[in-house]
Amino acid sequence: MADRSTVFESLRPVPEEVLDASELASRLDQASEPFVVRGLATDWPLVQAGTLGPDQAREYLKARARDRKFTVNVGMPGGGERLFYDEEMGMNFRTAQGPFDEIIDGIAANEGKPDAPTIYLASVDVGDYFQGLGEENRLPLGQRRPIESIWIGSRTRVAAHTDVPNNVAVCAIGRRRFTLFPPDQFANLYPGPIENTPAGRPISMVDFHRPDFMAHPRFAEAMGIGLVAELNPGDAIFVPSLWWHHVEGLSPFNVLVNYWWRDAPAFLGKPEDALNHAILAIRDLPPADKAIWRALFDFYVFDNGPRTVDHIPKGARGVLDPLTPDTAGQLRAFLLRSLSR
Structure with missing residues (x-):
């Protein structure tokens, strides 16, 4: 001590x-x-x-x-x-x-x-x-x-x-x-x-x-x-x-x-909610599956660079474009429906 x-x-x-x-x-x-x-x-x-x-x-x-x-x-x-x-x-x-x-x-x-x-x-x-x-x-x-x-x-x-x-x-x-x-x-x-x-x-x-x-x-x-x-x-x-x-x-x-x-827009979700959801959905998967999901998170969330969206026509990227109040609301509604099943 x-x-x-x-x-x-x-x-x-x-x-x-x-x-x-x-x-x-x-x-x-x-x-x-x-x-x-x-x-x-x-x-x-x-x-x-x-x-x-x-x-x-x-x-x-x-x-x-x-x-x-x-x-x-x-x-x-x-x-x-x-x-x-x-x-x-x-x-x-x-x-x-x-x-x-x-x-x-x-x-x-x-x-x-x-x-x-x-x-x-x-x-x-x-x-x-x-x-x-x-x-x-x-x-x-x-x-x-x-x-x-x-x-x-x-x-x-x-x-x-x-x-x-x-x-x-x-x-x-x-x-x-x-x-x-x-x-x-x-x-x-x-x-x-x-x-x-x-x-x-x-x-x-x-x-x-x-x-x-x-x-x-x-x-x-x-x-x-x-x-x-x-x-x-x-x-x-x-x-x-x-x-x-x-x-x-x-x-x-x-x-x-x-x-x-918070400096982030008010319509964005809470990062701690995403962490809890990842524990629920990903943490206890087999190691090989977790490795795939780690790569997907890097691709869509953490890297989020040109290679993520350049191959998709503009106007068709949905939530892969920077979120707006409308698209954030759509994503939140989708998650609520998914979690309630």
């Missing part, structure tokens, strides 16, 4: 850039790797409320919460802050619903207790669950129409995972640590199950605080490439699509606001 300080101290820092909010959208147009902007959102009212103390920050959020049930993850008392699997590969936390005020008061009541359960509101849609919060605290992202989410909780550790959308995350209250790895490091991070996950995405099975290099020897290679950033209130980080990120809330009370968007 490695000492946790050794793990994080061995990583390179995420590069930092000096930008103001008005420059962010154009910078993101050229961004393909992570970067941190210090103080990007220090003028947010939410951040300013947090500087007065966690109680003031909680009251600010309570005043804007809509009157509806919020979904919350609650760990076992004394179970630590890591949201992960239990010994039977179930979840080591339970999911409940309740009024926002009661959940927030529960976080406050447990602060400082040695056996306090982890309490975590994860990926809450800002517009659906709060009135005015998004309008008062927002980053200008140009023509992007992102999904805006808020994450609120006690000390937490969320295992390394990927998201398909790009992500700008703002540490609004408390402190956050992001540990990042490029997409090609997925095998060195030992991803777990696809369908049985804490939050819908496969997660790394490595405990970043106590990595077991006997069980996960390739993680040492990932550590040589990984990046780390500790964010203070108002700091922001850009996490590109499919970069692995391990996220920790380091303070007794933490709030993160993030913006997700």
Whole structure:
């Protein structure tokens, strides 16, 4: 087992850039790797409320919460802050619903207790669950129409995972640590199950605080490439699509606001759906058949060059031409009919 300080101290820092909010959208147009902007959102009212103390920050959020049930993850008392699997590969936390005020008061009541359960509101849609919060605290992202989410909780550790959308995350209250790895490091991070996950995405099975290099020897290679950033209130980080990120809330009370968007047209399908379908239809075929399908995928999907279509008259290529909303809809309808048989 490695000492946790050794793990994080061995990583390179995420590069930092000096930008103001008005420059962010154009910078993101050229961004393909992570970067941190210090103080990007220090003028947010939410951040300013947090500087007065966690109680003031909680009251600010309570005043804007809509009157509806919020979904919350609650760990076992004394179970630590890591949201992960239990010994039977179930979840080591339970999911409940309740009024926002009661959940927030529960976080406050447990602060400082040695056996306090982890309490975590994860990926809450800002517009659906709060009135005015998004309008008062927002980053200008140009023509992007992102999904805006808020994450609120006690000390937490969320295992390394990927998201398909790009992500700008703002540490609004408390402190956050992001540990990042490029997409090609997925095998060195030992991803777990696809369908049985804490939050819908496969997660790394490595405990970043106590990595077991006997069980996960390739993680040492990932550590040589990984990046780390500790964010203070108002700091922001850009996490590109499919970069692995391990996220920790380091303070007794933490709030993160993030913006997700895809650069691909909205009518395109989700790549993870194609992966699941390939597992269903191809993975367990005989090796010779899999080799043929690998070649077909290269021909139609990954190479997708002139040799794929030049021999077919223009106007007769169908979905082999670049997809449009109409042809994407036709393909989706065909797949739905096929899957329903």
